[in-house]
Amino acid sequence: MMKRWRSFYLLLIILTGLFIASITVAVMLGxxxxxxxxxxxxxxxxxxxxxxxxxxxxxxxxxxxxxEVRFPRVMLAAVVGAGLSVVGVAIQALVRNSLADPYILGVSSGASVGATSVILFGTFSFLGQWALSASAFLGALVAVVVVVLLAQVGGRLSPVRLLLAGIAVSAVFSALTSLIVFMAKNEAGIRNALFWLMGSFAGAKWEQLLIPALVVAIAMILLLVRSSSLNALLMGEETANTLGVNVRSFRLFLLVLSSLVTGVVVAVCGAIGFVGLMMPHIVRLLVGSDHRRVLPISALLGALFLIWADVLARMVVAPEELPIGIITSLSGAPFFLWLLRRNSYRFGGDGR
Structure with missing residues (x-):
């Protein structure tokens, strides 16, 4: 027990040092x-x-x-990486499935529908600077509710139905996003929307950081406070109820929180896949399944991953820039296939 916590603190210190060094190098390069x-x-x-x-x-x-250019971009990448990783932890605990993440389950696609409707048609324009985040949040919430409803069998979530429902809902919302882009008449807006849909931190500004940073920080704190409930949820509904967790209300809390973070993140940088799948899984292999350790390490690792993914996006085909979604998908899709074939990993194992 103590050895595991000592390893956790050592890893936390190492990752924090790497985080500061990565920020420095990422701002230097160009x-x-x-x-x-x-x-x-x-x-x-x-x-x-x-x-x-x-x-x-x-x-x-x-x-x-x-x-004005590099620092806000690097910090936005860090905030988004941390946010997607934290959401991945929450969703995987919610559905008790290590293959779940916002992108695979269609949550990001739902958020994209809401966000593109604002970008191209000015939906919710009366909300001002909050319009993009609010619309993306509503789209993400609708998507995750639909997926969870479709995946239930006899009141329980079926892992197979969950993945199938996520793929189907993601395809539907992606088609709706394409329809919105097709119906738009603004060519410049269409180009911006298409590049945004593949994920990008280009044009990041300090003022864009406030909302996502606050939302991700609050979500992190709330999940850490409820870490014991997350641990109990991994053991099954009956065990969680026995330990005093109101499973129904806690699941609703996780649904809303995950949708909020995903919506806000998608609103500022577009749909970036597989971060929420890879980071929590890697972290559990390193520190076990106790969410008191998984959450902070996942946030740091996700921030590091997207900082360096963004550096690659800027440098690989310079002076042009790759959409960051291409890089995360090229690394995340093989990881997802590896998870499908790997049978030795037991999600929800060591929770000490």
């Missing part, structure tokens, strides 16, 4: 290389606590590149 000390001097100079502590020995161009 057509205009920038030294690591310059990266952090520029970043810290924009914080009120350190604003007057540095002699400005960098150019205005370097400051714009670091603070």
């Amino acid at each position: 057509p205009v290389p920038i030294r690591p000390e310059t990266v952090w001097r520029i970043a810290l100079s924009h914080l009120p606590l350190f604003g007057d502590s540095f002699v400005v020995d960098w150019s205005r161009g370097q400051e714009n590149i670091v603070w």
